[in-house]
Amino acid sequence: MEDSPFYIGNYSQSGREDLEDLEFNEQVHAVGIGAFYGCPNLSRVVLNKNLNYIAPLAFAACPSLKEVVADSNIIAMAQNAFDQNSSQDHKGRDENRSQDHKAAALEPAQILLKNPSYKLEEGLLYNAKWRSILFAQDKNLAAIEFPKNTKSIGWYAFEGCASLQEVDLPPTVEWIGERAFSNCSGLKKFSLTKSVKQIEQAAFMNCSALEEFKIPKGTEEIAAFTFSGCKSLREIEIPLSVKTIREKAFEFCPSLEKVTVSKWCQIEDGAFDKGVAIHRL
Numbered sequence: 001m002e003d004s005p006f007y008i009g010n011y012s013q014s015g016r017e018d019l020e021d022l023e024f025n026e027q028v029h030a031v032g033i034g035a036f037y038g039c040p041n042l043s044r045v046v047l048n049k050n051l052n053y054i055a056p057l058a059f060a061a062c063p064s065l066k067e068v069v070a071d072s073n074i075i076a077m078a079q080n081a082f083d084q085n086s087s088q089d090h091k092g093r094d095e096n097r098s099q100d101h102k103a104a105a106l107e108p109a110q111i112l113l114k115n116p117s118y119k120l121e122e123g124l125l126y127n128a129k130w131r132s133i134l135f136a137q138d139k140n141l142a143a144i145e146f147p148k149n150t151k152s153i154g155w156y157a158f159e160g161c162a163s164l165q166e167v168d169l170p171p172t173v174e175w176i177g178e179r180a181f182s183n184c185s186g187l188k189k190f191s192l193t194k195s196v197k198q199i200e201q202a203a204f205m206n207c208s209a210l211e212e213f214k215i216p217k218g219t220e221e222i223a224a225f226t227f228s229g230c231k232s233l234r235e236i237e238i239p240l241s242v243k244t245i246r247e248k249a250f251e252f253c254p255s256l257e258k259v260t261v262s263k264w265c266q267i268e269d270g271a272f273d274k275g276v277a278i279h280r281l
Contacts, residue, residue, distance in 0.1 A: 008035045010055070017041055020064075024048040031058045040064060049073055054081045056156060070195050072117035075132035076154030076177050082108055109137060114245050121147045131172070133157050146170050153180045155200075162186050165209075176203050184208060193220060201246070208232060211255075217241055222249045222271075231255060238265075240281060245271045 005027045012074040013019070014037040022036070023046040027269070028163035028233040030053040036042060038061040045059060049071040059065060063084060109125050112118040117129040122145035125134040131151035136144075142163045158164065160183045167181070169192040178200040181187065187207045194216045201223035204210060212235040215222065219239060227233060234255040238245075240262040247268045250256060258277040261267070267278065 006030065006033055010034060011023075011037060014038050020044070022046070024051060029053065031055060033057055034060065037061055045069070047071060047074070051154060052076065056080050057083065060084065066110045070112050070115055070118075072115055072127065072129045074112070074134065075127055075130050075152055077108060077112075077134050078156045079108060079135045079137075092170070092177065096117075100111070108134070111167070115153065119147070121145075135159075136161060146173075153177055155179060156182075159183055167191065169193065169196070174198070176200060179204055179205065180220050182206055192216060199223060199226060199258065202228065207228050211235070213237070215239055215242065223247060224248055225251075228252055244268070247271060250276070 001161050006029045008028060008031045010032040011034040016039050019039045019042045021044045022042060027046050028048060029050055033055040034077060036059050037057050041064050042062045043064045044067045046069045050073060052073055052075050054077040058081045060080060060083040075165050081259055084196055085223060092272055097106045111118060113120065117127060118186040119126045119128050123137045123141055125137060126147050126166065127134060131149050132154055134154045135156060139161050140163050144167060144201060150170055151172055151173050152174065155177040157177060157180045159179050162183050162185045164187050166189045171193045172195060174195055174197045176196060176199045179202045181206040182202050184259045188208065188211060190208045190213060196216050196248050202225035204227050206229035208229065209230045210230045214237040217239040218241050220241055221244045223241060225271060226249045228248050233253045236256060236259055238259055240259060242265055245267045246267060247270050251270060251273045260279040260281060263280040
């Protein structure tokens, strides 16, 4: 069923009418975007103990879905993973499919809070066992009170939180997931410490008010699209430890004029807009 033993690919199982009771085998670690989108008869899902990541719309528009059993290992799950009112048309699917049935009232917090490892703290859905923020319940929050000893920030965790202006990460955070702060259009200042070991792709995409950013020493890669669309970004401090800057990492950043990187750093095509001066050390 999987695209690989560990990952169920984007939309790979969508629209299947034969699926009713789904239980993942223990090899699966991630469920891709819309993987089971629009499966009309899917009524029960058991998420295995090794599953860590659930992408946007993974189980959306499944009108018969009434029960989800979750173990404690999920460290990143998009807030709309179980959106049963989704009517988006993906690859020609009937966008009214979910409206032909009575939508199931399934909210991610409602699903996960049945397991004592998950908590709702300061409006954040949090996996206390793995010290990971899954997402903010309220997209209008103006400040973040991080749970004690937060270790990771999941995929899409604060995506679209336009009222955020300043974020100070605690020194315990090691991982920032894909699109974790994308489309935070009011974000002007972001402070992090050297504890951060990995920032996934598009983590700050379209943060149009962000003016400066300091990447921690020891970072070896800047992922694709990380700062794409950061129109106000004029200063970026890239440590000499960075060995690779992926495609489109800084595309559509018109205020960025000059960057300094190691002479050993590999810069992929399109990583920067044309006209940005690259100074090698």
